[in-house]
Amino acid sequence: MKNDILKIENLKKHFGGVLAVDDCSFGVERGTITALIGPNGSGKTTVFNLISGVTKVDSGKILLNDLNIAHLQPSVISNLGISRVFQQSRLFGNLTVEENLMLAFDNEDQKFWASFLGDWWRKPASAKDTARQSKKQIIDEYLESMHITHMRDKQTRDLSFGQKRLVEILRALINPHNLLMLDEPVAGVTPELRDKIKKVLLELKAKGETILLIEHDMNFTLKVADWVIVMDAGQVIVEGIPDEIRHNPKVLEAYLD
Amino acid sequence: MASAYIIHLLILICIYLILSLSLNLSVGYSGVLNLGHIAFYGLGAYTSALMALAGVPFLLCLLAGGLVAMFSGFLLALPTDKIKGDYLALVTVGFSFIIYSLMLNLDEVTRGPLGLPGIPRPSIFGFGFEDNFSFLILIAVITLAVYFIIQRIADSPFGKLLEAVRDDELAAKILGKDTFKAKAFSLAISAFFAGIAGALYASYITFIDPSSFSLMQIIPIISIVIIGGLASLPGTVLATIILTLIPEALRFVGFPSSILGPMRQIIYALILLLILIYRPRGFLGKVELE
Numbered sequence: 404m405k406n407d408i409l410k411i412e413n414l415k416k417h418f419g420g421v422l423a424v425d426d427c428s429f430g431v432e433r434g435t436i437t438a439l440i441g442p443n444g445s446g447k448t449t450v451f452n453l454i455s456g457v458t459k460v461d462s463g464k465i466l467l468n469d470l471n472i473a474h475l476q477p478s479v480i481s482n483l484g485i486s487r488v489f490q491q492s493r494l495f496g497n498l499t500v501e502e503n504l505m506l507a508f509d510n511e512d513q514k515f516w517a518s519f520l521g522d523w524w525r526k527p528a529s530a531k532d533t534a535r536q537s538k539k540q541i542i543d544e545y546l547e548s549m550h551i552t553h554m555r556d557k558q559t560r561d562l563s564f565g566q567k568r569l570v571e572i573l574r575a576l577i578n579p580h581n582l583l584m585l586d587e588p589v590a591g592v593t594p595e596l597r598d599k600i601k602k603v604l605l606e607l608k609a610k611g612e613t614i615l616l617i618e619h620d621m622n623f624t625l626k627v628a629d630w631v632i633v634m635d636a637g638q639v640i641v642e643g644i645p646d647e648i649r650h651n652p653k654v655l656e657a658y659l660d
Numbered sequence: 661m662a663s664a665y666i667i668h669l670l671i672l673i674c675i676y677l678i679l680s681l682s683l684n685l686s687v688g689y690s691g692v693l694n695l696g697h698i699a700f701y702g703l704g705a706y707t708s709a710l711m712a713l714a715g716v717p718f719l720l721c722l723l724a725g726g727l728v729a730m731f732s733g734f735l736l737a738l739p740t741d742k743i744k745g746d747y748l749a750l751v752t753v754g755f756s757f758i759i760y761s762l763m764l765n766l767d768e769v770t771r772g773p774l775g776l777p778g779i780p781r782p783s784i785f786g787f788g789f790e791d792n793f794s795f796l797i798l799i800a801v802i803t804l805a806v807y808f809i810i811q812r813i814a815d816s817p818f819g820k821l822l823e824a825v826r827d828d829e830l831a832a833k834i835l836g837k838d839t840f841k842a843k844a845f846s847l848a849i850s851a852f853f854a855g856i857a858g859a860l861y862a863s864y865i866t867f868i869d870p871s872s873f874s875l876m877q878i879i880p881i882i883s884i885v886i887i888g889g890l891a892s893l894p895g896t897v898l899a900t901i902i903l904t905l906i907p908e909a910l911r912f913v914g915f916p917s918s919i920l921g922p923m924r925q926i927i928y929a930l931i932l933l934l935i936l937i938y939r940p941r942g943f944l945g946k947v948e949l950e
């Protein structure tokens with residue numbers, strides 16, 4: 404029995420006449436990088452949307468630590484420990500890099516009065532202040548490790564494609580989670596950035612992170628993933644370790660269609 | 661007398677400032693296209709006027725005007741979870757129209773089109789604000805307070821959350837945010853200050869009727885917010901002053917008042933158009949909507 408953090412059971416979703424996800428079942432093992440691959444339109448992003456509650460589930464179960472999260476709201480699912488990067492950039496474009504990241508730490512900002520009164524009624528060196536300072540410090544360290552410190556006060560809509568990608572990954576990383584889901588994190592980025600992201604993912608895994616990854620780039624996927632799940636036409640057609648997947652005739656067939 | 665005229669203008673600017681600054685909170689910061697702001701303004705005016713006419717002290721009337729508007733702001737926030745963008749704007753227009761109709765048709769309470777005359781001028785702990793100069797001092801202090809409160813909200817983590825919701829609500833949800841609550845709060849706070857503006861207006865003019873709170877009255881205020889720049893409070897101040905003074909300047913050049921009324925709308929529309937073409941972020945704004 405695998406130690407699965409996430410279990411998908413008989414998941415189904417159709418849009419009008421299109422069966423985007425058709426009786427899909429798989430698991431994500433704790434502490435591993437699991438890759439979801441498959442040709443365009445095979446339903447990978449839809450699976451992500453169903454897991455994170457962005458799209459309503461038709462039927463089936465999504466078990467996060469044995470709790471069925473199908474039919475819960477996206478914010479609730481997020482707070483249960485799922486963090487996600489979208490296929491297209493979804494940064495807060497008018498906010499700066501730092502502000503985007505600051506929003507990810509916790510939900511303290513939802514408390515209107517605490518947020519409004521702030522340190523007015525506390526001593527200057529309050530717990531809140533130090534919390535804020537240490538958040539800034541964490542952000543600085545992350546930005547430094549990605550070599551984008553100089554971008555900190557820029558509005559994110561002015562960033563390049565690759566920089567946006569990095570900030571989105573950072574934001575999802577900072578957002579408290581047990582499972583990190585990335586939808587094509589290296590699609591369209593330069594080879595250097597691709598290597599950087601690969602390094603980051605492997606470092607994260609070494610720290611015990613669990614990652615579910617969608618990726619088209621076979622080379623990238625087979626290098627970072629521990630387990631690969633191949634989807635075609637809304638169904639899981641095979642799963643296995645990268646070496647098996649590379650030579651599996653079913654996979655080659657799906658990609659050639 | 662010239663100075664009396666200037667004092668009157670400054671008071672009007674203050675009322676417009678409270679209205680447009682608070683509208684910027686819901687429209688500019690949280691991105692809710694709220695065209696029902698005049699309804700909150702009217703609710704504040706009628707609530708406080710009716711209470712003042714019944715002999716309730718000014719500060720209580722002012723507070724009640726704000727609270728009633730705030731409560732209706734919460735009500736208007738209810739559909740924001742399901743309805744977005746242009747459709748939501750339509751809902752807020754509908755809301756404004758309903759409130760206007762109530763003012764016009766609830767004769768027993770509002771006296772309908774006849775309006776409410778004889779509203780007392782403010783009086784705080786025995787000090788009366790009978791003359792316009794003292795009223796100006798009072799409203800200037802309140803306007804400053806409103807400015808700093810809204811700025812404080814905008815700069816707080818909660819304010820950043822509002823901007824996140826404006827830029828990408830789904831992304832905010834994916835970070836675990838209760839975006840509905842955030843929008844409801846911003847609408848309610850925004851409505852509260854509009855109610856305060858209404859209460860001040862009623863006690864200044866001492867007469868209100870539904871015509872001051874019709875749908876069309878939103879045009880100058882929403883124009884100010886867009887021209888000054890979304891989520892820019894200094895921009896809103898600048899735009900309020902300029903847009904209030906331009907029609908007055910025309911009066912000086914000799915335009916008769918009969919033409920000035922309609923001219924006003926045209927001037928606002930014209931400036932709005934020019935801004936949207938040449939400076940889509942407004943005078944001092946940094947925000948661009950997708």
Ligand SMILES: Nc1ncnc2c1ncn2[C@@H]1O[C@H](COP(=O)(O)OP(=O)(O)OP(=O)(O)O)[C@@H](O)[C@H]1O
Nearest residue numbers: 418421423441442443444445446447448449450490
């Ligand atoms: N919101 C939607 N409404 C209608 N159809 C949709 C919707 N989302 C996805 N689909 C359809 O569902 C199918 C699966 O799409 P999905 O985006 O999940 O594929 P994907 O595997 O992520 O593809 P890609 O590799 O191109 O990102 C496609 O046929 C797509 O057109």
Ligand SMILES: [Mg+2]
Nearest residue numbers: 447448449490
């Ligand atoms: Mg996809």
